[in-house]
Structure formats: structure tokens, C-alpha cells
């Protein structure tokens with residue numbers, strides 16, 4: 257037996273942080289071309305209602321990256337007592353503002369504001385989160401659509417790793433409208449054989465063992481174990497869960513038990529540093545796409 261026979265091979269770690277940095281740099285180059293050739297500066301508006309600490313962190317980060325890419329960034333903050341009419345009035349104003357090409361309303365919204373009504377009010381052309389039913393429907397039937405940012409980010413990482421996805425067995429764990437379902441649609445569009453699992457799935461471990469690609473979007477810390485993973489499979493962990501790390505500290509973990517899965521998978525995204533950074537980068541990319549479509553300009557390669 258040689259030394260290498262005894263050493264447990266490890267999956268390659270998919271570096272979402274580095275990939276996202278590359279994508280943001282590309283967006284920056286696209287913005288420079290749009291400004292120089294067409295006098296067009298893509299604009300993104302983010303609406304934050306209330307004081308949710310996690311949402312505040314996301315919104316600050318979105319604003320910073322938007323400005324760094326050379327785009328216009330507008331932040332609208334409303335108190336957590338804001339009425340639905342007040343939120344809708346902000347959306348109406350942004351819909352009518354020609355310097356704003358993308359509108360994102362940070363979720364969750366306070367109880368008195370109906371999320372669906374707010375998303376419905378966003379002009380589908382400016383819906384850079386891809387949550388409007390028009391965009392969901394267009395994605396479903398294979399028409400050009402604004403696709404949700406986290407799912408698009410997952411697909412970029414998968415295609416970068418695997419190239420052609422056609423014929424691969426893909427398991428998506430989670431069926432939410434913002435993550436699980438759109439990822440399933442995007443995988444199907446790449447000709448994967450897709451299974452969507454959820455809380456009523458019988459024998460999830462067995463479903464997982466058949467999959468060449470596992471996308472976990474559940475919100476349950478380290479639920480997917482190493483012995484659920486088919487050797488060599490590609491694992492995309494969307495989950496972000498804060499757990500107690502002892503001594504009054506917390507740490508972030510995904511929906512996959514990374515320490516176990518990394519010994520079996522062929523490639524795996526870490527948490528943090530995997531899917532997370534891709535979301536904002538894809539938001540910027542969607543805003544450039546939206547700006548070009550609204551101006552009737554072909555999107556520069558970047």
C-alpha cells in the first residue's frame with residue numbers, strides 16, 4: 257500500500273468569494289463601456305423597511321459593491337411602522353425614475369406589508385431580484401427573464417466546475433420560490449434530471465446518494481451528512497445558519513456537514529465563502545442586463 261492509498265482524498269473547494277470578485281470586476285468593466293459609449297450609468301435602488309440587523313448588513317454591502325462597480329446606488333430606508341401604501345408609493349416612484357434600472361425590496365417585510373403585493377408592483381423590467389410572477393413565468397417557459405440572484409450564482413459555480421450539465425442527476429433540497437424552485441428550473445434548462453426534495457420527502461438520504469449534483473437550500477444546520485453524498489458528487493450549499501460556537505460566540509454553517517461531505521464529494525462550496533458572495537455579484541450583473549434591455553443596447557462583454 258502506498259502513502260496515497262491511505263490518505264483520504266478531499267473534494268476541491270469551490271471558491272465563491274474569488275469567483276464573485278471576478279464577476280464584480282467584469283460588471284465594473286461593462287459599466288465603464290456603457291458610460292463611455294452610451295452615456296449610460298446603470299442604477300440600483302434598494303428599499304429597506306425596518307431595522308432587521310441582518311438586512312441592514314446586506315443592504316450596506318449591496319450599496320458598497322454597487323458604487324465600487326461604478327453604478328448609481330440609491331438606498332431608501334423606511335421605518336418598521338411604514339404602511340403598505342407608503343412602501344408601494346416608493347416602488348411607484350422608483351418604477352418611474354429613468355436613472356434607476358433595478359429595484360430590490362429587501363425581505364422580509366414587516367407583518368403589515370404584503371410581500372407579494374410589493375413584489376407585484378415592481379416593474380418586471382426592473383425586477384433584478386427576479387421574484388415578480390412575470391419573471392418567474394418567463395423563466396419557466398424558457399424566455400429571457402430576470403432570474404433570481406442566488407440561483408443564478410449557484411448555476412455559474414456549477415457550470416464553471418462541471419462544464420456541460422446535460423444528463424446529470426441533480427437533487428435540489430428545498431422548494432422555496434426564491435431559491436429551491438428557480439434553481440430546479442435552471443438545472444432543468446441545462447438538461448439535468450432534476451429531483452426536488454422538501455420536508456415531506458421520504459428517505460432524503462437515499463435521494464441524495466443518487467445525485468451527481470446536490471443543491472441544499474433548507475435552512476437546517478449541517479442536515480446533509482457525508483454518507484448521503486455520492487462519491488465525487490458536486491455539492492452546492494446555499495444554507496446560511498448561525499449556530500452557537502460556545503463561549504458566547506456564534507459561527508456560520510451551511511445545510512451540509514462540510515467536514516464530512518468534503519471527504520466524499522468531488523467539489524463543494526464552503527459556508528461562508530461559497531454561494532453567499534455570488535448573490536450580490538449576480539445582483540449587479542442583473543442590474544447591468546436590466547439597464548441594457550431598458551435602453552435597447554446590446555450588453556457589452558466586459
Ligand code: NDP
Nearest residue numbers: 406430431432435454455473474475494495496531532535
Ligand atoms: P425556506 O424556509 O423558504 O425553505 C426551506 C425549504 O427547505 C422548504 O422547501 C422546506 O420544505 C425544506 N425543508 C425544511 N426542512 C426540511 C427537511 N427536514 N428535509 C427536507 N427539506 C426540508 O428557505 P429559503 O429557501 O429562503 O432559504 C434556504 C436556506 O438558504 C436558508 O438557510 C437561507 O438562509 C439560505 N439562503 C442563502 C442565500 C445566499 O445568498 N447564500 C440567499 C437565500 C437563502 P417545505 O416546503 O416542505 O416546508
